[in-house]
Amino acid sequence: MTTPANTQTTHQQDAILVLLAQIPAGQVSTYGAIAGAAGLPGYARFVGQVLRRLPKDTKLPWHRVINAQGKLSFPEHSAPFIEQKKRLLKEGIELINNKISLKKYQQKC
DNA sequence: TCCTTGACGGAGA
């Protein structure tokens, strides 16, 4: 076989994508929570990098991932911010002052 | 190989 060099992070990336697909509509998760669930505590930033690399036409619910503060990790005037907020509202997630109540919407499982 | 960047998180003022 050809030397499978980079397997470690690649495998973890796949785990992150799987967890992302696990998030049901109407609920959200945080970068840190996904990282921890993937067995990578403290890798919140890495999760962000993985999502950033997702293709524009991905079927994965990337919009259900927010930061630990319950807010969207995009500038309020940016296009992705508007798009994410739009999708969340469409799923029945309530944003109060551009903030989401993790208490109510964060996936517990 | 070193420095900078980034869809983060948490503590402090």
Add this chain to the structure above:
DNA sequence: ATCTCCGCCAAGG
């Protein structure tokens, strides 16, 4: 509750 600073880790220049 808002803002700033520091620590975290991987990827890119």
